Amino acid sequence: MDNLIERPFIELRGLQKRFGNMTALHGLDLQIREGEFFTLLGPSGCGKTTSLRLIGGLEKPDGGEIFVAGQCMASAARRIFVNPEKRNMGMVFQSYALWPHMTVFENVAYPLRLRWVKKATVRQKVEEALALVGLTGLGDRAAPALSGGQQQRVALARALVFSPRMLLLDEPLSNLDALLRDEMRKELKALQERLGLTVVMVTHDQVEALSLSDRVAIMSQGRLEQLGTPEAVYHCPVTTFARDFLGKMFAVTGVVQENRTGRIVLRLAHVEGENIVVERSDMAGDASAAPPGTTVMVAIRPEQIVVADHSIEARENVVRATVERSHFLGDRQEYVVSVGAERHTLLLPATQASYKPGERIGLHLPSDKITLWNTGRQTVIAAMDEAIAIPGFIPPTAAVGGVRRLA
Amino acid sequence: MTDARIDAAGPLPWPRLPALRWGFLLMIGLIGSMGFLVLYPLVVILINSFNEASIVHEPVYGFGAWREAFGAPGVWRALKNTVDVAVVRQLITFPLGVLIAWVLARTNIPFSRGFEFLFWISFMYPTVATVFGWMLLLDPDTGLVNSVFQSWFGTSPFNIYSFWGIIWVHVISGIDTKVMLLTPVFRRMDAAMEEASRMSGGGTFSTMMRVTLPVMTPALIVVLMLSLVRLFESFEVEYLIGAPWGFYVLSTKIVDLVRSEPPMINQAAALGSIVLMFLVVMIPLQRWLIGRRTFVTVTSQMKLKIIEIGVWRWVVAGGLMLLISMSVVVPVLSVAGGAFMTRFGFFHLPQTWTLEYWENALTNPGLISSLENTLIIAGSAALIGTVVFSLTAYVLVRTKLPGRGILDAICWLPSAVPGVLLGLGLLWMFLGTPIFRPLYGSISLLIIGSILGGVTLSTQILKANFIQLGPQLEEASRMSGAGFWRTYWRVVVPLMAQSLILTAILKFLFAARNASTVIFLSTSETRPLSVLALDQIAAGYHEEASITVFLIILLTTGLAIAARICGLNIGVRDQ
Numbered sequence: 001m002d003n004l005i006e007r008p009f010i011e012l013r014g015l016q017k018r019f020g021n022m023t024a025l026h027g028l029d030l031q032i033r034e035g036e037f038f039t040l041l042g043p044s045g046c047g048k049t050t051s052l053r054l055i056g057g058l059e060k061p062d063g064g065e066i067f068v069a070g071q072c073m074a075s076a077a078r079r080i081f082v083n084p085e086k087r088n089m090g091m092v093f094q095s096y097a098l099w100p101h102m103t104v105f106e107n108v109a110y111p112l113r114l115r116w117v118k119k120a121t122v123r124q125k126v127e128e129a130l131a132l133v134g135l136t137g138l139g140d141r142a143a144p145a146l147s148g149g150q151q152q153r154v155a156l157a158r159a160l161v162f163s164p165r166m167l168l169l170d171e172p173l174s175n176l177d178a179l180l181r182d183e184m185r186k187e188l189k190a191l192q193e194r195l196g197l198t199v200v201m202v203t204h205d206q207v208e209a210l211s212l213s214d215r216v217a218i219m220s221q222g223r224l225e226q227l228g229t230p231e232a233v234y235h236c237p238v239t240t241f242a243r244d245f246l247g248k249m250f251a252v253t254g255v256v257q258e259n260r261t262g263r264i265v266l267r268l269a270h271v272e273g274e275n276i277v278v279e280r281s282d283m284a285g286d287a288s289a290a291p292p293g294t295t296v297m298v299a300i301r302p303e304q305i306v307v308a309d310h311s312i313e314a315r316e317n318v319v320r321a322t323v324e325r326s327h328f329l330g331d332r333q334e335y336v337v338s339v340g341a342e343r344h345t346l347l348l349p350a351t352q353a354s355y356k357p358g359e360r361i362g363l364h365l366p367s368d369k370i371t372l373w374n375t376g377r378q379t380v381i382a383a384m385d386e387a388i389a390i391p392g393f394i395p396p397t398a399a400v401g402g403v404r405r406l407a
Numbered sequence: 408m409t410d411a412r413i414d415a416a417g418p419l420p421w422p423r424l425p426a427l428r429w430g431f432l433l434m435i436g437l438i439g440s441m442g443f444l445v446l447y448p449l450v451v452i453l454i455n456s457f458n459e460a461s462i463v464h465e466p467v468y469g470f471g472a473w474r475e476a477f478g479a480p481g482v483w484r485a486l487k488n489t490v491d492v493a494v495v496r497q498l499i500t501f502p503l504g505v506l507i508a509w510v511l512a513r514t515n516i517p518f519s520r521g522f523e524f525l526f527w528i529s530f531m532y533p534t535v536a537t538v539f540g541w542m543l544l545l546d547p548d549t550g551l552v553n554s555v556f557q558s559w560f561g562t563s564p565f566n567i568y569s570f571w572g573i574i575w576v577h578v579i580s581g582i583d584t585k586v587m588l589l590t591p592v593f594r595r596m597d598a599a600m601e602e603a604s605r606m607s608g609g610g611t612f613s614t615m616m617r618v619t620l621p622v623m624t625p626a627l628i629v630v631l632m633l634s635l636v637r638l639f640e641s642f643e644v645e646y647l648i649g650a651p652w653g654f655y656v657l658s659t660k661i662v663d664l665v666r667s668e669p670p671m672i673n674q675a676a677a678l679g680s681i682v683l684m685f686l687v688v689m690i691p692l693q694r695w696l697i698g699r700r701t702f703v704t705v706t707s708q709m710k711l712k713i714i715e716i717g718v719w720r721w722v723v724a725g726g727l728m729l730l731i732s733m734s735v736v737v738p739v740l741s742v743a744g745g746a747f748m749t750r751f752g753f754f755h756l757p758q759t760w761t762l763e764y765w766e767n768a769l770t771n772p773g774l775i776s777s778l779e780n781t782l783i784i785a786g787s788a789a790l791i792g793t794v795v796f797s798l799t800a801y802v803l804v805r806t807k808l809p810g811r812g813i814l815d816a817i818c819w820l821p822s823a824v825p826g827v828l829l830g831l832g833l834l835w836m837f838l839g840t841p842i843f844r845p846l847y848g849s850i851s852l853l854i855i856g857s858i859l860g861g862v863t864l865s866t867q868i869l870k871a872n873f874i875q876l877g878p879q880l881e882e883a884s885r886m887s888g889a890g891f892w893r894t895y896w897r898v899v900v901p902l903m904a905q906s907l908i909l910t911a912i913l914k915f916l917f918a919a920r921n922a923s924t925v926i927f928l929s930t931s932e933t934r935p936l937s938v939l940a941l942d943q944i945a946a947g948y949h950e951e952a953s954i955t956v957f958l959i960i961l962l963t964t965g966l967a968i969a970a971r972i973c974g975l976n977i978g979v980r981d982q
Contacts, residue, residue, distance in 0.1 A: 058602050084605040091606040097599035101621040110617075111607035158607065168606075 009034035009069060009198055010055065010166070016063030016076070017050050024050040026222045027064060033214075034069075037192050037199045041209040042219035043245070048202045049170060051219070055200060056091050056168050057084035069165070085114075090159030091168040094175065096151045098143035104130070104154050105139035111162040129157040132191070149180045156188075160195075167192075169201040173208055185211060206246055210234060218242045235301060236371060243299065243371070250344055250363075251299040251373075252319060256290050264290070264372070266298060271340035273319040279367040290372070297373040298365070302346050306364040307355075319363045323355045337361065434808045437799055441817050444859055448832020449683060449824065455835055456677040472673035476664075481653075482678065485660040491570075492645070492656060493638045496577040501631060503578075504585025507727065511586065512593035515713050516720040516727075523590065525731045529583035531967040532735055533920035534643045535940050536956050537580040540738025542567055542648060543745055543949065545575075551741065551751065568652045576644050579734045585630065592626045625696075632693045639682045639825045642923040647944055657682065658827040658923065665831065665927055676835070679828045690823050694816075742960065745953030768954045774939070778958060781935040783850060784925070785918035785962070788857040789911040792865060795858070797907055800869035801899065805878060822863035826923030830856055834927040852928045853935065857918035864917075865910050872906040912970050919962045936962070 008031035015028040025047045032038045040048035053059045055066060057073065065075040073082045098107050108129055112122045130136055133153035138146070143154060152172065159167055172188070173181045189212050192199050203209050209216050210230040218225040218233060218241070226233050226242040237243035254266035254276055266276040276298055290296060308318075321337040321344075328334075333354060335346045346363075355361055459471040476482055511519045544552045545567035553563035566572060600622055604614040642658045650659055657678060664675040716723070745751045749761045768774045799818065803811050821829065833856055837843045846852060880902065884894040900907070922937035929938050936959050943952035 056606060058605070083610070084602070085608045085610055087606075088608075089606060091603065093599040093603055095597055095599050097597060097603040099600055099603075099618055099622060101624070110604070110609075114608040114613065155603075158603070162608065 005031045005033060007070070008032060008067075009036075010200070011067040012051070012055070012064065013067070014064035015051070015054060015061050015066065017047070017054060017059060018062050024222050025054075025061075028219075028222075028224060030217060030224070030227075032198065032200060034198050035196050036214045037189070037201070037212055039201045039203060039209040039213040039216045040219055041203060041206065041216050041245075042225075043204055045221075046219040047222040048204075048219050052168055052170055052200060052202045056089055057082060057087050088162075088164050089166050089168055090162070090164035092152070092155045092159050092170065092172045094171040096155040096175075098151055098154055098158075100142070100144045102143060103139065104135070104141050104143055104146070107143055107154055108139075108158045108161050111158065115162060125161055126157075129161040132160065133157045134187075148176055149184065152176060152184065156191075166198040166200065169199060171203055172201065174203070174205070181208075188212065210246075218245060220245070235304070235369060240373065243373075248302055248345070249299045250302045250305060250346075250365075251297050252339060252342075254296055254298045254372075256292050256294045256296060259290060259292060266296065266372075268298075268319065269295065271319060273362075274316055276365065276370070277316045277367050278370045278372060290374075299371050299373055300365050300369050302344070304366060304369040305346065306366070307346065307348060308362045308364055317365045317367055319365065321361050321363050323357050323359045323361060325357055326355065337363075339363070430806060430808045433802065434810045434814070437802060438810055438814050438817065441799070441814065441862070444855065445817050445820050445824075445862070448829060448836050451835040451839065452676045452679045452828065452832045453683060455673060455839070456680045458673055458676075461672075472677045475671070476674035476677040479674070481655055482660060485655040485657050486681070488645075488649075488654060489639060489641075489656040489658075492573060492577065492641065493635075495574055496581060497631070497634060499574070499578050500581050500585055501634075504582055504589055504630075505627065507582070507586050507730075508589030508593050510723055510727070512590050513714050514716045514720065514723075516716070516724050518724065522724075522727050522731065523586075525735065526583045526586045528964060528968065529580075529731065529734045530587055531916065531964045532580075532583075532738070533937075533956075533959050533963050534580050535647070535920070535922065535937065535944075536742055536960050537734065537738045538576050538644050538647045539745075539940070539944055539952060539956050540741040541572075541576055541579070542944070543741045543751055543953075544737070545572065549751075551744075567648050570654070572648055573644055573654070576648065577641070579730075580644075581634075582730065583734065585634075588630050588633070589627075592623070592630075596622065629696055632689075632696055636686070636689050636693050636823045637825070639685070639828070640923075642825070642827055643941070646941060650945070658825055661827050661831060662926060665834075672831075672835070675831060679831055682825060682828055686823050690820070693823070694819065739960065742953055742956050745949055746957045751949065751953075764950045764954055768951060771951075774951075774955065774958075776932070777934055777936045777939040777955070780850060780853070780929075780933055781919055781937070781959075781962065784853050784857050784935055785915045787854045788861070788918040789915040791854070792858045792861065792914045793907055793911040796862065796865040796910065797869050797900075797903065800866050800873055801895070803866070804870050804873040805881070818862050818866040820863075821859050821861075826860060826921060827926070829859060830924045830927040833859075833924075837928075848930050848933065850933045853925045853933055856924040856928050857921060858914075860921050860924050861914050861917045865914060868910055868913070869903075869906060872903060876902060909970075912966065916963045916967060920959060 010030070010032040012028050012030040015025055015030075016023070017025040028047070028051060030051075040051055042048045050059060054061055054074070055068075060081055061074050061076050063076045065077070066073040068087070072078070072080050073087060074080060099110070102110070105126055108126045109122050112125055117125070126139065127136070130139060133156050135150060135153050135157065138150065143151065146154065152175070156172075169188075173184055176184060185208060191197075192212075201208075201212065213230055215228060216230055216233050217227045220241045225239045225245075226237060233242060234246050237246060243249055252271055253269045255269050256264060257267050257275065258265040262279065264278045266278070268274075268276060278298075319339055321339045323335055324338050324343065325336040326333060327336075328350070329347075331350055332347050333350050335348065335355065337344055337346060455466070456472055457468050457470065458466040459469045460467040510516055511523055516522075542550070544550050545565045547553060547563055547566040547568065550563070550565065550567065553565055556565075557563045567576075596619075600618055601614050604618040609617065639657050641656060642662075645654065645656045645659045646662065649655060650663070655663060661675045661678050664671040664678070741751070746764060747760055747762070748754075749756050749758055749763075753759070799814065802808060803815055803818075833852065837847045837852055876899075881894050881898055884898045889897065919935075920937055922935075922941050925935060926938055926941070929935065934942075936955055940952055940955040940959060943949075943955055
């Protein structure tokens with residue numbers, strides 16, 4: 001693992017945390033690069049916030065170790081624990097946690113004053129930080145008198161003002177309304193790129209996670225489910241949890257006919273259509289584990305499906321379907337289609353050709369976007385994309401272009 | 408009977424004007440009756456402090472009463488004593504209360520919920536029982552603790568009849584209120600504020616000084632103000648262990664003047680007016696402070712961070728245990744000892760335990776009639792008070808009638824007026840007004856006094872519950888065609904049943920233990936247990952008093968515990 005990211009900026013090794021009888025983290029291993037926007041994504045109670053608080057030093061681990069820039073921050077075995085105030089990390093809390101007895105200026109100046117920075121420098125740095133988040137001139141306001149979006153910016157300025165070595169964000173956008181959230185999301189990304197910051201963010205919102213992050217770690221029940229680039233985790237989930245958490249899946253049942261390296265041919269069961277061929281140059285070895293005759297689940301994200309007229313020439317990877325209902329959604333058209341005995345929902349841009357209820361159509365599943373799943377046991381048997389990994393495993397391809405060596 | 412909003416809810420055949428007029432009449436009725444009963448007695452006190460004639464004669468106005476009252480040597484000392492006791496006891500209980508509340512809410516001490524329950528019991532425990540329990544232990548001649556010291560070391564070091572004796576009982580019996588008010592405040596504080604300071608580079612100490620305490624300050628000031636406004640409230644402790652050695656505070660001085668021969672009611676009124684002037688300044692200040700937004704913020708994602716205090720947690724838990732036993736266990740045991748022992752503290756007598764006093768007491772018509780009086784007074788206060796205050800709270804929360812601000816302020820006032828003063832005012836009102844005079848001596852006076860005693864607490868609890876209930880359940884009933892009263896009885900009352908029962912029990916408890924409001928209003932026929940206990944203790948009948956106090960404990964603490972076992976969580980919120 002260590003040879004993949006040669007000198008990770010943040011490294012979690014076998015991190016464990018228990019709260020009473022509840023285990024929040026079962027031995028988490030993670031490596032985060034310097035300058036990376038890294039997101040911990042998962043439903044509430046999955047251990048993502050606990051992981052962030054462990055990195056920040058707001059919780060003590062019950063097992064495992066945390067390293068930042070090669071320095072041990074916490075180790076349960078060696079009884080090392082660096083207090084949060086000594087870790088030099090900025091953090092934005094979900095509730096913003098602005099101190100109501102201080103003005104905006106005083107809130108932002110607080111970290112500097114604790115560091116005995118000279119008065120003139122404090123003023124200059126606070127003004128710079130406020131300008132950075134677009135709050136110039138609001139320094140004299142009382143913190144609770146600001147709007148939600150402004151409070152969020154103050155919290156960000158306070159976390160950045162002392163040039164911390166990384167920024168921790170705990171659900172930073174969840175308290176904002178939809179429009180403001182979109183705006184802040186874009187600004188946050190621009191800011192991170194401009195400053196070259198290492199950011200670790202926690203969120204349960206997949207749009208935030210996918211749009212902001214360089215890499216995403218999907219967590220569930222205190223364990224890492226999948227780690228990779230947003231594209232990789234979305235299109236090529238490796239666990240059923242990652243598959244179902246990130247969005248809808250279109251799935252049909254198939255029987256393996258032929259299985260050679262890099263090419264699997266399946267016959268559709270229960271539904272009408274042509275054979276399905278999965279062809280991927282980077283097919284992982286697991287694919288060979290499904291011998292001919294095995295029944296598997298053929299899955300693909302609905303938006304990867306190409307819809308065509310029924311008259312589409314009989315070639316590979318076409319599933320026949322009937323349009324049941326059609327709903328106009330403004331920018332999109334929603335179709336409920338029946339494939340065999342099952343119903344699926346497809347969304348198409350409104351500009352595409354429209355189909356009427358009762359019409360027969362063909363659904364083309366691109367062979368490099370398909371994932372195959374065991375119908376009984378819930379493990380992946382085929383189709384691995386470049387940066388996908390089983391928990392704790394980072395494929396070599398991810399490291400090649402990505403390593404940023406420390407100076 | 409209703410407001411425009413409810414009118415608009417359905418095509419009711421009523422024109423708008425009569426509907427408004429009904430509501431108006433209700434409002435006038437409530438403000439009139441409550442205002443009359445709360446404000447008029449206070450006005451009467453002020454007016455009659457300038458009256459030189461006796462209570463049943465035509466008034467003669469002048470400054471005679473003021474001159475006499477403040478010419479008397481004890482009065483200035485009583486004022487000074489009041490302030491001394493209040494300051495010293497706040498200096499001790501306030502920091503201690505803050506510390507205990509913080510420990511209970513934010514640290515990992517063992518049994519913190521158990522301790523909270525014990526403080527709650529202590530809160531429900533009548534003051535007279537604490538005072539009397541400690542009198543039995545620390546009396547310089549007969550006190551049990553002193554006897555033990557006498558036999559071991561040959562000296563009896565403690566004397567409850569002293570300034571520090573008074574302070575001791577105040578601290579022991581007053582810390583529970585602070586803990587109950589402050590613990591939820593500490594629990595509500597968003598721990599992320601402290602964590603943000605740690606992340607910014609602040610250590611434990613600088614976080615405490617620069618973030619935690621400043622954020623808590625407004626809430627702490629509110630709690631401090633609540634106790635400051637009640638500066639003159641303190642009565643039982645000084646009456647029982649101050650008066651015997653000539654230590655008076657303002658409330659006991661007023662009682663002393665009224666009960667002297669001949670009664671000096673006008674002079675008492677002059678003294679009471681001092682309190683009124685103090686309240687004229689303090690109440691607006693208090694309401695302003697409480698009305699300001701407090702810093703302590705509740706967020707939905709808030710998590711409570713429990714601070715590990717290591718081995719200290721056992722030390723702190725031990726200290727709390729000791730404090731709790733001082734305020735509840737020890738006084739209960741000593742009162743029980745007084746009631747069941749042949750002679751209190753004499754464990755070596757041939758017959759240590761006896762039921763003789765109980766047999767005497769239960770055949771004593773005086774005690775039985777006092778018990779009946781208490782049941783009648785507390786029971787009526789609970790019933791009438793709950794009905795009137797639920798309507799008041801409903802009107803305050805749900806309607807848009809004009810005058811709600813005035814009604815709300817009237818409901819606030821009694822919490823600040825010392826019971827002795829309210830009692831004095833009612834006495835004047837009933838004796839001084841010819842049409843009311845026949846009522847004097849009847850138990851209805853004591854019922855009125857007891858109802859007024861708990862106005863603030865009752866309306867606040869009920870208001871909070873109405874706010875929580877939300878208006879839509881009632882609006883649905885109105886849309887279904889039910890009128891105001893039918894909606895009130897069929898929807899509001901059933902939904903509020905638990906809060907109403909809770910309010911009734913609270914009113915019963917406070918009425919049963921209250922002596923200060925009714926002490927002037929009771930006669931030998933209408934004397935309740937609370938006043939009987941004071942009289943018996945003051946006269947030195949300790950065995951009889953033990954039984955009386957024991958009955959009061961059963962009727963208050965016992966009832967509260969029984970209600971809690973039945974699932975009713977009786978408590979106080981920061982009003």
